[in-house]
Amino acid sequence: MIHLPEWLAQQEQHLTPLFETAGDGLSVNTHLRGKEKNRLTLTRHPSFDAAMIGMVTAGLAEEDWQGFLYVMHTGEGNDLTPRYIGKAEKKGITNPVSANLIRIASNHDKFGRWGYNKAYHVGELSHAVLGEAFRPGRAPGKYHRWAAALFETLEPPKLQLPVSMSLIPWWDGLRGPSGMIGSLAAVEYELIALAAAAYPEALLNVQGR
Known part of the structure; x- marks a missing residue:
């Protein structure tokens, strides 16, 4: 079976920083959200937002687009360590387009699972890092594990290493690492299994290991 970094390098993907940072590349910028602008939140990087909006907008226009995989990495250049793997599917539970993806350009609270709201990755990680602000x-325990793994300090929020995201669009007929044609869900589990074997201490996924 192919190794995960080799397989990732073969895919169409958008690789961008996840967070907007200060000049040192590690101190994460924050901003206020909510109707009363009283909720302090970690800030996503503009290039991540642009990549997400472009990929989802193009994908929703194609009938055979299933959604996308995402891989959160730490490190730089060719030295990237996968830390978390997931998916966002085009189809919702009851609707033809998932609430995670619909109106993606203005849907910043959900935003392909990386939204600023409660129950979404950046929102809950912000809760774990910034607390009552x-x-x-208390944020779910999962995101306290993320905070401990990714951040050197919480006050102010400073990363241990740069954090980047691979966004990988997925269409009917594409093949996962095993070489089998797979659904988005099946390929997600393949990637988690490979990453768990290669990076057992670093991978933050629990389900699918």
């Missing part, structure tokens, strides 16, 4: 209460 984001929302009262």
